[in-house]
Structure formats: structure tokens, C-alpha cells
Amino acid sequence: xxxxxxxxxxxxxxxxxxxxxxxxxxxxxxxxxxxxxxxxxxxxxxxxxxxxxxxxxxxxxxxxxxxxxxxxxxxxxxxxxxxxxxxxxxxxxxxxxxxxxxxxxxxxxxxxxxxxxxxxxxxxxxxxxxxxxxxxxxxxxxxxxxxxxxxxxxxxxxxxxxxxxxxxxxxxxxxxxxxxxxxxxxxxxxxxxxxxxxxxxxxxxxxxxxxxxxxxxxxxxxx
Amino acid sequence: xxxxxxxxxxxxxxxxxxxxxxxxxxxxxxxxxxxxxxxxxxxxxxxxxxxxxxxxxxxxxxxxxxxxxxxxxxxxxxxxxxxxxxxxxxxxxxxxxxxxxxxxxxxxxxxxxxxxxxxxxxxxxxxxxxxxxxxxxxxxxxxxxxxxxxxxxxxxxxxxxxxxxxxxxxxxxxxxxxxxxxxxxxxxxxxxxxxxxxxxxxxxxxxxxxxxxxxxxxxxxxx
DNA sequence: ACCTGAACACCGTTCAAGT
DNA sequence: ACCTGAACACCGTTCAAGT
Numbered sequence: 327x328x329x330x331x332x333x334x335x336x337x338x339x340x341x342x343x344x345x346x347x348x349x350x351x352x353x354x355x356x357x358x359x360x361x362x363x364x365x366x367x368x369x370x371x372x373x374x375x376x377x378x379x380x381x382x383x384x385x386x387x388x389x390x391x392x393x394x395x396x397x398x399x400x401x402x403x404x405x406x407x408x409x410x411x412x413x414x415x416x417x418x419x420x421x422x423x424x425x426x427x428x429x430x431x432x433x434x435x436x437x438x439x440x441x442x443x444x445x446x447x448x449x450x451x452x453x454x455x456x457x458x459x460x461x462x463x464x465x466x467x468x469x470x471x472x473x474x475x476x477x478x479x480x481x482x483x484x485x486x487x488x489x490x491x492x493x494x495x496x497x498x499x500x501x502x503x504x505x506x507x508x509x510x511x512x513x514x515x516x517x518x519x520x521x522x523x524x525x526x527x528x529x530x531x532x533x534x535x536x537x538x539x540x541x542x543x544x545x546x547x548x549x
Numbered sequence: 550x551x552x553x554x555x556x557x558x559x560x561x562x563x564x565x566x567x568x569x570x571x572x573x574x575x576x577x578x579x580x581x582x583x584x585x586x587x588x589x590x591x592x593x594x595x596x597x598x599x600x601x602x603x604x605x606x607x608x609x610x611x612x613x614x615x616x617x618x619x620x621x622x623x624x625x626x627x628x629x630x631x632x633x634x635x636x637x638x639x640x641x642x643x644x645x646x647x648x649x650x651x652x653x654x655x656x657x658x659x660x661x662x663x664x665x666x667x668x669x670x671x672x673x674x675x676x677x678x679x680x681x682x683x684x685x686x687x688x689x690x691x692x693x694x695x696x697x698x699x700x701x702x703x704x705x706x707x708x709x710x711x712x713x714x715x716x717x718x719x720x721x722x723x724x725x726x727x728x729x730x731x732x733x734x735x736x737x738x739x740x741x742x743x744x745x746x747x748x749x750x751x752x753x754x755x756x757x758x759x760x761x762x763x764x765x766x767x768x769x770x771x772x
Numbered sequence: 773a774c775c776t777g778a779a780c781a782c783c784g785t786t787c788a789a790g791t
Numbered sequence: 792a793c794c795t796g797a798a799c800a801c802c803g804t805t806c807a808a809g810t
Binding site: 387390391394436439440441442443444449450452453454456457460466467468469470471472474475478479481482483485486498499500502503505506507510514515516517518520521524525527528533536537539540541542543544545547548 | 610613614617659662663664665666667672673675676677679680683689690691692693694695697698701702704705706708709721722723725726728729730733737738739740741743744747748750751756759760762763764765766767768770771
Binding site for chain 3: 368
């Protein structure tokens with residue numbers, strides 16, 4: 327005889343929270359912070375919200391759109407640069423916050439690269455960057471195109487560095503590439519040979535700073 | 550009574566080609582060219598090669614490593630810049646070939662961004678770029694770090710543009726962002742308002758050229 | 773030693789059929 | 792009108808058990 331199954335009383339299970347876009351995004355944010363974006367799947371979200379994956383499509387268009395919402399959520403925490411700060415210092419301050427944000431969520435960075443974010447916090451962020459460039463005397467077109475470029479640099483850097491830091495496979499690749507470069511025959515790759523050491527020199531921070539300065543100089547000087 | 554099953558003669562089925570790394574990569578290349586990298590899955594590859602997916606792991610480490618091999622295969626077709634060409638023209642010529650290659654395979658570009666390619670053709674490509682920069686009088690460190698940056702720009706651009714051109718979803722996003730920017734309240738986003746038109750101006754080609762020039766100027770001028 | 777069937781542990785998205 | 796069970800059409804990778 328199987329024991330009589332005692333039904334779980336309504337009280338023991340927390341009341342099923344009402345579904346809403348806000349609820350979906352809140353759960354997604356929590357999972358992303360605790361376990362990474364990889365774990366933020368429609369199925370996982372649905373099961374945490376006590377429903378089936380199909381139900382989520384009432385509140386989000388698809389995975390890409392959800393990722394856009396997560397980005398905007400993260401950007402709500404950006405500190406505006408101090409009033410009166412020099413324009414270049416302001417750009418550095420803003421962009422490095424953005425980069426740090428994405429470094430913490432490299433797979434979100436991957437998504438962002440193929441997204442056209444359009445949330446209010448993203449627009450505010452772009453507006454601040456534009457304002458600083460314009461205040462620095464950068465021409466309207468250079469400022470507009472340059473902001474795109476600076477954001478692309480920051481995002482791509484987060485994708486590159488972030489993913490590599492986290493995955494064991496990627497470490498194997500770094501190792502392989504380093505070996506390949508170090509062993510590259512002098513005769514076949516003479517230029518690699520000439521700058522061999524510089525190819526691996528510098529910290530991530532130094533290289534990012536170099537990249538940022540080069541790009542900003544180029545943008546500011548654009549005819 | 551079920552009809553006697555006549556065994557297919559060996560002649561009627563093409564002899565099962567011997568598995569090898571070269572065979573795997575050849576099939577992968579064909580599928581990528583004809584149907585896009587998305588279709589190059591271990592399962593699809595295995596079925597085309599008349600085996601199970603597990604067997605492929607004898608010849609490739611994993612999907613990322615396979616993508617690296619595909620990149621190197623594509624790079625074998627790069628034309629070296631004409632001898633005696635000015636260094637900057639050479640860099641343009643090489644990088645635009647690379648960019649064009651990745652534009653045709655945007656999802657490969659996505660993979661490349663998280664890869665450390667180390668194939669012979671990639672090394673040769675990097676070596677040529679380095680040689681041109683050094684010939685142009687760029688300092689060793691700026692050349693080494695700059696090559697990384699130029700490749701990142703080209704790859705990230707291919708990811709952004711490529712993916713967007715191809716997907717219907719992405720078009721929706723572009724539209725959404727354009728709407729958001731056009732409707733951005735003047736009071737809330739004053740700088741966006743000031744350069745509104747420039748945010749959408751220019752062809753992809755013009756913007757890429759701007760990006761490339763800005764970056765190369767910045768690298769060449771780096772202290 | 774080399775190879776692989778079958779399994780493990782998942783995915784995103786759609787749509788007919790509920791309530 | 793709003794919601795969702797179930798299905799569709801897949802994934803990459805591992806490993807025990809072959810030959």
C-alpha cells in the first residue's frame with residue numbers, strides 16, 4: 327500500500343507571484359548576477375516564475391530583447407561625471423564605468439554587440455558622452471560617429487577579456503596562441519619577431535588605456 | 550511476409566570517405582559558405598560524414614577550435630599588398646580584405662572575437678600588418694598593441710553590421726532605436742538633440758572609414 | 773588503440789487548445 | 792482576451808562499451 331499523499335497546503339507554498347514584465351526582468355537580473363547570463367534561459371526563468379516558457383513571450387519579445395532590458399537595468403546605476411570635470415576626464419569616467427559593468431557580464435557584452443539598445447538609461451548614457459565630446463570642441467559628426475566607436479571599443483573589449491578570463495577552454499587558446507607566436511619562425515614571420523615581446527606586454531588596463539587614448543585622439547583630430 | 554530486404558550493393562552508396570581533420574574542415578567550409586556558420590553544428594557535420602557526433606572529437610577539440618580552423622582557412626585567400634605600396638595603403642588593403650571576409654560570415658566574426666587565433670595564415674596576416682606599421686615608422690609597442698586594436702575594430706564591425714543586415718529581428722531593433730532616438734525629448738537628451746541627424750548619417754562604408762582613420766591616426770601618434 | 777551509440781542535460785520559439 | 796501544455800526542431804559534449 328502506498329501511503330496516502332497528503333496535499334501540500336496552500337500556505338506552505340509561497341503564493342505564485344503575478345507575472346509581469348517587471349517580475350521577469352527582476353528574476354533575470356538575479357540569475358545573471360548570481361550565476362551569469364548563460365543561466366538566464368527562457369526555461370529557467372519560467373520555472374522560477376512557476377509557469378511554462380511560452381508564458382514569458384507575453385512580456386518579452388525574445389531573448390535579444392530581454393538582454394537589452396537587462397543592459398538598461400545595469401545602466402541605471404551609472405554615476406554621472408562630476409559637474410565641472412574636464413571633458414576628457416568625464417568621458418574616461420563614464421566609459422570606464424560602462425566597461426566595468428560589462429566586464430562583470432561578458433556574455434551580456436556579447437549580446438550587446440549585436441543589439442541596438444534603445445532603453446532610457448542607454449540613451450541618457452549616450453547623451454552624456456555626446457555632451458562631453460561636444461563640450462570638448464569635437465565636431466558634431468565626429469562626436470556622433472565617435473560615440474558609436476568608443477562604445478564599440480568598450481563592448482568588444484569586454485567580450486574579449488571577459489570571456490577569456492572565465493573559460494578554461496579559452497585559457498588553452500591563449501596558451502596556444504602564445505606558443506604559436508613565440509615559436510613563429512623568424513624567417514617566416516619577421517615582423518612578429520621584431521616586436522615579439524611587445525605583443526604580450528602590458529596589463530589589460532594599460533592596453534585598454536592605450537586603445538582608448540588612441541581612439542579619442544583620433545576622433546578629436548578627425549577632419 | 551515482409552519482402553526480403555535486398556542489401557544495397559557497395560557500389561550504389563558512395564564509399565564512406567575516411568574521416569580526417571581535413572575532411573571535417575572541408576565539409577564545415579562548404580556548409581558555412583552555402584548555409585552560414587549557424588548550420589555548421591557537430592551533429593550536422595557528423596551526419597554529412599556518415600558518423601555520430603562523438604567521432605568528430607577525435608579531430609577537433611570543440612566548436613571554438615573548429616571555428617578557429619575555419620577562420621584560418623578563409624585567411625588563406627588573402628592577397629598580400631602590392632610590393633612598394635605606401636604603408637597606409639597596404640594596411641587599408643589588408644584590413645579591408647579581412648573585414649570583407651568576416652562581413653560574409655558574421656557569426657564567424659562573433660566567434661573570432663572570443664578566440665585567440667593561432668593558425669599559420671592568421672600569423673602571416675598579423676605579420677604583414679605589423680610589417681606595414683613598422684615600415685611607417687610606428688613605434689614597436691604602438692605597432693604591436695595597435696594591430697590588436699585594428700583587428701578588434703574590424704572584427705567587431707563585422708559582428709555589428711553583419712548580424713544586423715541578416716536578421717529580421719535585428720531590423721526591428723534598428724527601427725526601435727531609431728524611433729527612440731528621434732523621439733528622445735529635447736529636454737531630457739539635449740546632446741542627442743544637437744547631433745540627431747549625424748547619429749544616422751553616413752553609409753556603413755563611410756563610418757568604417759572614419760573609424761579606421763581615427764584609430765590609425767591615434768595609433769601612429771601614440772606617445 | 774581507435775571509434776562511436778546512446779545518453780545527459782539542455783536550448784528558443786510556436787501554436788492549438790484551453791479558461 | 793489572455794494564457795500555456797505540449798510539441799517542434801534542435802543543440803554540445805561525455806563516456807562506457809564496443810571492435
